[in-house]
Amino acid sequence: MxxxxxxxxxxxxxxxxxxxxxxxxxxxxxxxxxxxxxxxxxxxxxxxxxxxxxxxxxxxxxxxDSRIEVDLPDGHEASEPPESDPGFDPSESGPEPGPGAVRNWSLLAVALAVAAFATAAFTFATHDDPAPVAGVAGLGVAFAALAVLPRFGRPTLLEGLAAGWLEHRRYVRFSIGLFAFGTVVGVVLLLAGVNLLELIAELLEEGLFPELEDGEFQLTATFFIRNNSQPFLLSIVGALSLGLLTAFLMVFNGVIVGNVAAAVGGEIGVGYIVAGIAPHGIFELPALFIAAGVGFRLLYRFGERVFGSRDAFVTKPYLYRTLAFAVFGWLLLVLAAFVEAYVTPELLELLFADQFAGTAEPGPSFP
Structure with a gap:
């Protein structure tokens, strides 16, 4: 010293x-x-x-050399909320979304919100009942809220959707392939003389669907939501049948659509098929494919766990992104139900009024 x-x-x-x-x-x-x-x-x-x-x-x-320095953020910076939850990653143990994934899903949500609000406006102009207008408008608000989440620093849900799509896209495409195969089978059956549309008409005459014989019965959004939710859920639960039920539903729906569309198109024209399928089919079919993709993915993960290539059958991030993906698919199904109940029939009547000039109903819509 x-x-x-x-x-x-x-x-x-x-x-x-x-x-x-x-x-x-x-x-x-x-x-x-x-x-x-x-x-x-x-x-x-x-x-x-x-x-x-x-x-x-x-x-x-x-x-x-021995001095320890600690930098502490000031009070303003420390009080700002984080952009996302740093302790939870929806893509953990799964595919990592790209840098533009959140933006793309946000744009998709905006498009769905616009479609829902347009459906609400069309329903308001063509129907007196305010209930379906409020219902589909509320759905549009939900899609709009999903789209603006990143603006408020909360992109975790959209990140989960992006990761869910990356994880299930192969299985969704496989489901599309099964549906396409069923569509081809349906057309072949029609060429072989099997007309499912006539078979459905005979079943209606025999009273196998008594609710359709009620004079006050109407094809509402509630009806389509309830009926379409059954195959949606069965496609997911079909994993318990080793995927056989899920595969059957995809092929069966394809057969129905292919056979009936070919039969009606041969009698009325391709334009009627497009108007009868496209408005709600662009929402309904992807919803069913999503449900089937979730079911096939569950089966595949279970197989990986059984054969030892995966440590855990389910994890918290997997459940999060799968649930988000499945709920998104079901919301598409709900939107399709409103379109099928209140938009598709009006379009068919407007575009093909001459063909159905003497009938009470404009004809069937698909699928």
Whole structure:
């Protein structure tokens, strides 16, 4: 250690103890963390001064090396909410969405919100009942809220949807393939003389669907939601049948659509098929494909767990992104139900009024 003001170690120690004459280190009483350093005597000899300066520089250097610095954010920055939950990653143990995934899903939600509001406006203009208008408008609000979540620093749900699509897209495409195969089978059956549309008409005449014989019965959105939700849920639960039920539903729906569409198109025209399928089919069919994709993915993950290539059958991130993906598919199904009940029949009657000039109803819609 360096000497005190008089070159005496005892004087320096007295100054540190507070018992000196006060002419020593003016920082007495101050506590510092790190190696202790004594002041340099300005009245020492040149050699002593040089030695003390060198020693002092070495001491400062050692003190700097051992000093711990902690940067604390100010109160404003610390109070700002994080952009997303840092403790939860929807894509954990799954595919990582790309940088534009959240933006793309936000744009899709905007498009669905516009479709829902357009359906509400069309229903308001063509029907007196305000209930379906309020219902589909509320659905539009839900899609709009989903679209603006990233604007409020909460993109986790859209990230979950993006990760869910990446995880299930192969199985959704497989479901589309099964449906397409069923469609081809339906057309082949018609060419072979099997007309399912005539079979359905015979079943109606035999009273197998008594609710359709009620004169006050109407094809409302509630009816389509209830009936279409059954195959939607069965396609997911079909994983318990090793995927056989899910595959059957996809092929069967394809057969019905292919056969009936070919039969009606041959009698009335392709334009009627497009008007009868496209408005609600662009929402309903993807919803069914999503449900089937979830069912096939569940089966595949179970197989991975059984054969030891996966440590856990389900995880929290997997459940989150799968549930988000399935709920999104069901909302598509709900939107399709409103369109099928209040938009498709009006379009058919408007575009094909001449073909159905003597009938009470414009004809069937598909699927």
């Amino acid at each position: 360096n000497g005190g003001p008089n070159g005496s170690r005892d004087d320096a120690e007295d100054d540190r103890d507070g018992t000196g004459d006060g002419t020593g280190d003016d920082s007495a009483g101050r506590f510092e963390f790190g190696p202790e350093r004594e002041p340099v005597d300005g009245s020492s000899t040149d050699a002593g001064t040089e030695r003390d300066s060198r020693t002092d520089a070495e001491t400062v250097r050692r003190a700097d």
